[in-house]
Structures are given as C-alpha cells and as structure tokens.
Amino acid sequence: MAETLKLSLYDTMTREKREFVPTDPKRVTMYCCGPTVYSYAHIGNARAAVAADVLFRVLRHIYGEDHVEYARNITDIDDKIIVAAKEQGIDISEITTKFAKIYNDDLAALGCLMPTYQPHATEHMDDMVAMIEKLIVDGYAYESEGHVFFDVTKYDDYGKLSGNTLDQLKQGARVGEAEYARKKNAADFVLWKPSKEDDPSWDAPFGAGRPGWHIECSAMIKKTLTSEKYGETIDIHCGGQDLKFPHHENEIAQSNCAHNAPLANYWVHNGFLQMDAEKMSKSLGNVKLIHELLETWDGEVLRFALLSGQYRGELDWTDSLLKQAKNTLDGWYRILEQEGLEFISGNEPEDISLEAPVLSNRANCFLNYLCDDLNTVNVISELSQLKQNLSNGYDNGFDGSSPRIIPFSLKRKWNLLRSFVGTANLLGLLQKDPEEWFRGKAQEGGLTDAEIDGLIADRAQARADKDWGRSDEIRDVFANENIILEDGADGTTWRRG
Ligand code: AMP
Ligand code: ZN
Numbered sequence: 001m002a003e004t005l006k007l008s009l010y011d012t013m014t015r016e017k018r019e020f021v022p023t024d025p026k027r028v029t030m031y032c033c034g035p036t037v038y039s040y041a042h043i044g045n046a047r048a049a050v051a052a053d054v055l056f057r058v059l060r061h062i063y064g065e066d067h068v069e070y071a072r073n074i075t076d077i078d079d080k081i082i083v084a085a086k087e088q089g090i091d092i093s094e095i096t097t098k099f100a101k102i103y104n105d106d107l108a109a110l111g112c113l114m115p116t117y118q119p120h121a122t123e124h125m126d127d128m129v130a131m132i133e134k135l136i137v138d139g140y141a142y143e144s145e146g147h148v149f150f151d152v153t154k155y156d157d158y159g160k161l162s163g164n165t166l167d168q169l170k171q172g173a174r175v176g177e178a179e180y181a182r183k184k185n186a187a188d189f190v191l192w193k194p195s196k197e198d199d200p201s202w203d204a205p206f207g208a209g210r211p212g213w214h215i216e217c218s219a220m221i222k223k224t225l226t227s228e229k230y231g232e233t234i235d236i237h238c239g240g241q242d243l244k245f246p247h248h249e250n251e252i253a254q255s256n257c258a259h260n261a262p263l264a265n266y267w268v269h270n271g272f273l274q275m276d277a278e279k280m281s282k283s284l285g286n287v288k289l290i291h292e293l294l295e296t297w298d299g300e301v302l303r304f305a306l307l308s309g310q311y312r313g314e315l316d317w318t319d320s321l322l323k324q325a326k327n328t329l330d331g332w333y334r335i336l337e338q339e340g341l342e343f344i345s346g347n348e349p350e351d352i353s354l355e356a357p358v359l360s361n362r363a364n365c366f367l368n369y370l371c372d373d374l375n376t377v378n379v380i381s382e383l384s385q386l387k388q389n390l391s392n393g394y395d396n397g398f399d400g401s402s403p404r405i406i407p408f409s410l411k412r413k414w415n416l417l418r419s420f421v422g423t424a425n426l427l428g429l430l431q432k433d434p435e436e437w438f439r440g441k442a443q444e445g446g447l448t449d450a451e452i453d454g455l456i457a458d459r460a461q462a463r464a465d466k467d468w469g470r471s472d473e474i475r476d477v478f479a480n481e482n483i484i485l486e487d488g489a490d491g492t493t494w495r496r497g
Contacts, residue, residue: 005062007371009055009236010312012244012267013161017373020266022235028059028068029225030236031264033217033243034118036075037099038084042287043302043317044273044280046110048240050303050428051270051311053112054374055238057426062371071117071224073217074100077210082199092200096120106290109299110306111428119220121211125202127219128211131258132191136206140257144182146194146207152187155253161267162245189250191215214250221255221263237264242279244269270311280317288317298441300429301326307376307427328384329437332424335390335417337434344417349410366423379423386420440496447481456485456492 007020022028032052035041052072059068076096085092104114121128132148135141140154152158152166159165169187190212195201201208211219226232232255239248248267255263272279275286293302304325309315336344369378389395395406395416408416424430442448447455455474462470478485482497 005367005371007058007062008373009266009268010373012241012269018266020235022063023233023265024230025063026067027230028063028236029230029234030056030059030068030070030238031217031221031225031234032070032072032115032237033239033247034073034075035099035103036078036080037096037103038078038081039099039282040289040291041103041106042280042282042289043293043306044240044287046107046290046302047273047306047311047315048238048270049107049112050110050306051268051374052238053107053428054307054311054370054376055236055268056113056115057428058370058374061367061426069117069225070115071119071220072115073220074103074118074120075213075216076100076120076122077200077216078213096122102291106294109294110290110303111299111431113428117224119224121216121220124216124219124223125211127223128215129192129202129204131219131222131254132211132215133205134258135191135254138257140254141191142184143206146209147182147190148192148206149183149188150191150250150254150257151184152189152253153185155257157256158187158253159249161252162249164245164249189214189246191254214247215254217247218251218255218258218263221251222259232259232261232263234264236266236268238268238270241269241271271309271314273306274314274316277316296441296443297322297326298329298432298437300329300431300437303428304329304380307429308380310377311374328380329429331391332383332387332420332430333432333434333437335387336421336430337438339390339413339417341434343414344421349414366419367426370423370426376427379427383420383423386416390416390420435493435495438495442496447477447483452478452483452494456494460492 008017009020010017030052032048035045049072052070056068056070074096077092081092081095085095088095100120104118108114132141135150136143136148141148141150152169159169166185166187170185192204192206192209192211192215194207194209200210202210221234221237222232225234237248237251244267252263255261274280275288278284278286280287290302301322302325305317305321306315308321308325315321366379366382369375369382372378390408390413394408395412406412421430439449455477459471459474462468462474478494484495484497486493486495
C-alpha cells in the first residue's frame with residue numbers, strides 16, 4: 001500500500017471535498033450504475049465509466065490490486081429493452097446479450113479495466129424480492145393494485161443527496177395519472193410492478209411482475225459488495241450527475257431502511273459530456289456512439305479527450321478536442337519511440353549525479369494531482385511539460401528552487417521517463433507499442449493493415465526479382481495512401497502519415 005498518498009474526493013452528499021478513508025483498507029469497495037443494454041452506448045455514457053475506471057486504478061495503486069472490489073451492473077430488464085425486443089420480434093435476452101458484449105468491448109477499447117463484478121439484474125430477482133419483502137414487513141413499503149411502492153415519508157433523510165424536499169416534490173408531481181392514484185404520496189416510487197400480458201415476469205409473494213429500476217442497484221450492491229462480516233455500507237458509489245435524483249436518492253432510501261445503515265460513505269458524480277452546450281443524450285438526438293467513433297479514432301484518443309476535463313465539470317465534445325488529444329498522444333508516443341522501451345523498462349542505470357529530491361517531487365506531483373479529486377487536467381499538463389523537457393534534453397528546475405536548466409544525467413532521465421510512463425499508465429494511457437500506435441487507424445476505403453503488409457511483401461519480392469515497374473507501382477500506391485515506409489536493418493516498417 002502506498003501509505004503516503006492521501007486521496008480526496010468531492011462527496012455530493014456532504015457537498016465538500018473529503019479525505020477518502022475506507023472502512024477497511026484491505027477491502028475498498030466501489031459501485032457504479034451500469035448501462036441499460038438495449039442499444040449502442042454513446043461517448044457521454046463512456047465518461048461515467050472512464051471516470052470510475054480512473055478512480056478504480058488510483059485506488060488499486062494506493063491500496064493494492066487485490067484490495068479493491070468494484071461492481072458495475074448490467075440492467076437487462078427495462079421497458080426500453082422490452083419495446084426493442086417486441087419491435088424486432090426476438091427474446092429480450094438476445095438484445096441484452098448482444099449489447100452487454102458491445103458495451104464491454106467499447107469500454108475495453110477505451111482502456112477501461114473490467115470491474116471485479118458485473119452483476120446482471122435478471123440474475124438477482126430473488127435478492128430484490130427479499131429486500132422488498134423486508135421493506136414491506138418493516139413498514140417502509142406498501143402494496144397497491146399489484147404494485148409495491150416505497151413510502152418516502154418513512155425515511156427522514158429523503159432528498160438529502162439531491163437537495164429536493166418532499167414539499168418541492170409534491171408541487172412538481174404530475175397528478176391524475178394511474179400510477180399516482182395508487183400511491184400514498186406523489187413522491188413514492190415503485191419497487192415492483194405487474195408485467196403486462198406477454199412481458200417477462202418473475203414470481204413474487206406480492207404478485208408476478210418485475211422490479212423497478214432503483215431496487216436493482218440496491219439489491220446488487222448488497223449481494224456483491226456487502227455482507228454480515230463487512231457490514232452494509234460500501235465505500236464509494238459513483239455515477240453521472242443525472243442519476244442523483246431520483247435514482248440515487250431512491251437507492252439510498254430503500255437501502256438505509258432495509259439495513260439501518262448508510263448505503264455508501266462517499267458519493268462521486270461526474271459532470272455531463274456536452275455537444276454545442278447541451279447534454280449529450282439519446283433523447284436530444286445529439287449523440288456520438290462509441291463504436292462509430294472507434295472507426296476513426298484510436299480508443300486511447302477518445303479516453304485522452306475524456307480525461308482532458310476534470311470529471312466533475314462539463315466537457316464539450318468537439319472535433320478539435322479529438323485532434324488535440326491525438327496530437328498530444330503522438331508527442332508522448334514519440335518519446336517512447338525515441339527513448340526505446342527497453343531503456344525505460346530496463347534496470348536503473350548507475351549514475352551518481354542523481355538529484356533525488358527533484359525526482360521524487362516530480363513523481364509525487366503527478367500522483368498528488370491525481371489524488372486531488374482525480375485532477376487529470378493538471379496531471380496531463382505536467383506530463384506534457386515533462387515530455388517537452390525530455391524532447392529538449394534538459395529539465396527546468398522543477399522543484400522551484402531556481403529557474404536553472406538542468407541537463408539530464410542518464411539516471412535522471414531514466415527516472416523521469418519511468419515516472420512519465422508510469423503515470424500515463426495509471427491514467428490508462430500509453431498502453432500500446434509506439435510502432436502499432438503510429439500505424440494509426442485505417443480510414444474508410446483506405447488500405448487495411450493486412451493489405452499494407454501484403455503490399456510490402458510484394459514490393460520486397462518485386463525488388464528481389466528486379467521488377468522495378470511493379471516496385472514503383474507499389475511505391476505510388478503507398479504515396480497516394482500517405483503510407484510512409486521506413487527500410488531498416490530488421491526489414492520494413494510503416495506508418496500512416
Ligand atoms: P443512461 O444509459 O442514460 O442511464 O446512462 C448511463 C450512464 O451514463 C449514467 O451514469 C449516466 O449518468 C451517464 N451519462 C449519460 N449521458 C451522459 C452525458 N452526456 N455525460 C456524462 N454522463 C452521461
Ligand atoms: Zn444505480
């Protein structure tokens with residue numbers, strides 16, 4: 001465990017940045033609300049997952065890889081899924097299996113680690129039914145015409161997370177609709193509802209049907225992350241800020257009442273990804289799908305672009321953001337290419353001119369920024385400064401003692417490079433081989449990697465055969481496609497220009 005690092009997180013519940021202290025440093029727990037899998041995810045959805053992934057990586061760095069448990073659910077039962085299945089005339093499981101896989105593949109391309117647990121709602125119906133039964137028995141929930149509702153007046157702290165009061169909610173409620181006629185209070189929310197005729201349905205003591213969305217997360221958190229031994233409270237709960245109300249407010253109410261313990265000690269919410277100053281969302285129709293962006297951009301470029309804003313603020317998704325992300329990453333990979341990975345990952349060079357305090361300042365600085373509520377903006381800016389210094393061949397008195405130029409000793413350079421690559425890796429960046437990186441992505445209609453490799457082999461054969469016509473022809477194809485060849489002692493390498 002990296003004892004000296006102190007992580008602070010902005011906690012939505014207390015509305016302040018707080019030092020993160022886990023209940024048990026040997027078992028840090030976090031939960032993030034996952035996707036409803038009925039169609040492709042957009043890059044706004046990815047922002048929530050990437051922010052949680054950075055937090056997961058930082059926690060693993062501080063507490064050790066085996067001491068952090070992260071659950072992110074899959075919501076595989078929902079009205080939208082049922083509608084999509086009906087429209088396509090297929091079983092809901094065909095839709096949910098397909099889109100859960102696509103979601104995981106998309107996030108893997110964005111460099112997200114798989115969570116420790118990925119519970120599916122349909123596999124936890126018994127846990128939901130048991131929690132609802134307990135809430136009914138204890139007087140927090142009531143049955144009404146085949147439905148079960150949570151009575152919000154029974155939980156004194158209802159509204160504490162989002163700042164909504166019951167009075168405000170009463171005023172904003174839509175009266176007259178069937179669901180509202182069944183409720184005691186307008187703000188009561190559904191825990192269980194009857195399924196329509198052919199819709200998927202599960203047996204329950206209060207009638208066959210299916211769960212409301214909120215109870216899914218409470219039940220899956222209980223099942224995957226809490227226990228009698230460890231208690232009912234997890235360390236961190238994350239998600240997009242649109243989930244604060246009603247989803248997280250309702251998770252909190254039902255879990256508190258079922259367990260008489262807080263659901264989470266820290267609430268971490270990411271800001272919106274925007275397009276033209278509006279939230280990117282399916283309902284507004286202004287979405288960029290992850291799988292479509294991946295046709296043009298490397299996943300690391302998308303990840304870098306998402307991390308170029310601190311997770312809590314809004315971030316505008318633009319072409320220039322992507323181009324800038326690509327340019328910066330090109331510069332970072334150039335360092336890796338020039339310095340040689342063998343050098344960076346090799347043994348520490350013997351060199352007595354090491355200036356230890358400067359180096360540890362630099363390494364700590366990256367981590368301290370990251371530990372300051374995941375300030376990826378400052379980390380990226382420091383990394384870019386360091387990259388510039390490494391390209392220049394000298395450092396610039398980083399410790400602030402004086403603005404002098406410090407030429408690199410071998411050992412100093414080695415340490416800085418290690419720190420550079422280590423920090424980028426912690427952000428989930430610089431995960432590729434530089435050669436693979438510079439090959440870039442094939443554009444639509446352009447030559448694929450395999451076609452380029454094939455033409456390079458043809459060119460070698462043409463040269464061996466002294467078939468200069470064919471060799472020139474292939475050279476022209478590459479020139480037209482802006483493919484740059486580099487002939488070296490170990491053969492020919494290539495990259496897209
Ligand atoms: P949804 O599929 O709308 O339930 O969203 C899944 C996750 O993505 C939730 O954590 C949302 O808060 C988050 N999310 C959706 N749209 C955006 C956006 N434009 N920016 C950031 N997060 C978003
Ligand atoms: Zn949730």
